[in-house]
Amino acid sequence: MIHKILRKPQAVIGLLMMLTVFAVMVFAPAFAPNDPEKINIMQKFAEPSEKYPLGTDDMGRCIASRLIYGARVSMSAALPTIAAIAVISVLLATVCAYIGGIVDRLFVIVSDIFMALPPFLVAMTLVGLFESKALSIVISIAAAMWVWNAQVVRTYVIREKNKPYIITCRMSGCSQMRIIMRHIIPNIFPHLLVLYSTGLSGVIIMISGYAFLGLGFETGTPEWGAMLVGANKLVFSHPELIVYPGLCILFAAAGFNLFGEALRDICDPKEN
């Protein structure tokens, strides 16, 4: 499988972009030239210079540093969120789909109810409910998105469950747990990877949306979406303040999307 991935240019590019984002996230202090939160009103809207590679924003903060640390903020919110979504949806969907019968029916009905709500709505009403703002975001997005993912996982599990090799497994006496862990999950794993890497890019975008609205993050946090707050006034005077954060979001999300979609082409070669 790794071979196939490495042979596809799109996958490699996506992978490199992902790794770049991770690297920036982990080594932010090393990359950033300045303190991202240091306010210096005297220096606001400074031109790009040696000290401020991309200039400063309306509060005199170094834009480059904020963008770099932004990777950390966005990803440290996005990763736990997608992890939570993954765990919940895989657990629930696998168990319900595999057991089938009334449990599965119940699952479908409940998820139909949850899916009747636009996720943004659910997330917005939950944000701010909790003490810790970061936790709010993780929980609210996870609560909003898990259903949609769970439905997809359920489809995969059902498809896998009906394949002949699983039936033979059961006939030869394999326990349910063993079948799930040893056979079903490893075999749907590539599809899950596709789902969650494209899902991660969606989460990054959602988080930036909240930050843009002022929900969930402390003001002044160097988050890409947050950096766009109040940008209406700056659209024509300092457009670069809007372009840069967006480009960062684009880079991060596109990396995961490219990789995910390339992986999807590998797993589902129906393009005949």
Next chain:
Amino acid sequence: MLKVNELEITARSAKERLVKGISFEVGKGETLGLIGESGSGKSLTVKAVMGLLNRRLFAVDGSVLWKNEEILSKKRKLPKGWRGQQTAMIMQAPMTAFAPMMRLGRQIEMGFELKGRNAKQSFYEQLDSALKSVNLNDMKKILKSYPDELSGGMLQRVMIAVTLMKKPELLIADECTTAVDAASEYMILRQLEQQRKNGMSMIVITHDFGVAARLCDKVAVMKSGSIIEQGKTLDVFTSPQTEYTRELAAASVLFREGVC
């Protein structure tokens, strides 16, 4: 009538030659049997003859002459009514041959040009008798049904009835008895025999020697894209020239007793 010369079909993506320069002829009123195992290129060949192959996926070389007119020209100017009228095809998998989300009646009508109420009237009369001839007596019910409401055998019979209504000059039957119950198979074969008596030319694709023996004047045995043996049915069956043909015949007899 139909002359196929050095037909070559290559899959563009895999750069693999799937049909390697085969030649055969079907005269007027003659029935040719194409025998071979799955993957030998039989379906590809007839699809190429009918012009159904996607030229972007497959490169087709060679010549196909129908009444001395070249069919395979790059300009793809097929003679009027080539498909459906002069030639017609019956497919192997009847369940998927019809669009699942439309009623059968509507789909059947689509293949005919019906202008005016009189045309429609006579169409339905013809359809009724065609269906009755394959033992499908409730035309109204069939027309109203969706494909998944009928059995494979019934759908196959509908296909045959509708196809024969147009009185094609060349009929191609692609494994039309393979996926079908015994009773339907009987009716289908009976219909085909009738058409043979009426002078229709046919190409019958099958892996069943019994069917071939019953219907075909001559057979061509295909393996891996080439014709390894051709000739009059009786000759090929009684004295097969190649090992492969012998094995095929033996395997077929194992399944079906009573080859005539």
Next chain:
Amino acid sequence: MIKRIFSRLLVLAAVLFGVTLLTFFYTSLSPVDAAQALAVRRFARPTAEQVTQVRHELGLDQPLAKQYIAWLSKAVSGDFGNSYNTGKPIIDELSASMRPTLRLAALALLFTALLSIPLGVWSASGKGGFADKSIYLFGIVCMSVPNYWIGFMLMLAFAVNIPLFSIMGADDLKDFILPALAVAIPTSAANIRVFRSSLLDGYNSDFVMYARARGISEIKIAGMVSRYAFPPLVTLLGQSFGFTIAGSAMIEFVFSIQGIGSMLVTALGSRDTVTINACVLVIAVIFVAVNFLAEVINAVLDPKRHTKERAYDT
């Protein structure tokens, strides 16, 4: 058929019921005491008695279940009570802010359809070609950005150099072109992919081969394939309308539109629970209604649900 519609409607009613119940429950968990907040606004430094009085006025001293029933019965007739924030009837503000958001969503839907359908067809017919690949890559880029950022970019591109579109206000239909476009672009990217995939599946299926073998014209075949390929797209389009309304807040901020999204965000910020409940209810109803409409359309196109049920089924 009628029976199915009826039972489906019942399910949807139950869903809406559940939605409102959930929201009511969540907002009642709010740490801010609405009675206290309102009392402060009214009396500046309220005594305990005054707070209790306000609480009684608002009916907040009743058990939760009673509150819910009271609210629901009034809401059904359009009386959502008064905002804790402004003190004015919510229904007025609600109807005022619904108009711009609905116009935005409708226009966005139109643009999405106008973008998805032709580009999907173009991609599928030229499969593997330059157009297909370019649309694919451009689509991934468009899916990797928030729609409000596209809004900013559009602003920069058009409103500065070509004063064709205004960038503020919500009076004219003209004002909605840029925001609707910003919303439509990312949505179309995903739709194009799905539509292209359905079209390819349709054209590669046996029934098309058999229809061609029968000599049916390409035009009629295109009609058949459309009926096969449209349902997933219809579902997505219906969903996207609801998503647009629900997530309208961000694009409204960019273009200074006073829509329901902004109203909801403001209410969230000030913990105006009554307004929150009202907005959520309205948005949920619209979402459910439009999805239902999409289902009905699909039932006509594909009565047997033989084509892909869910858009994400590969």
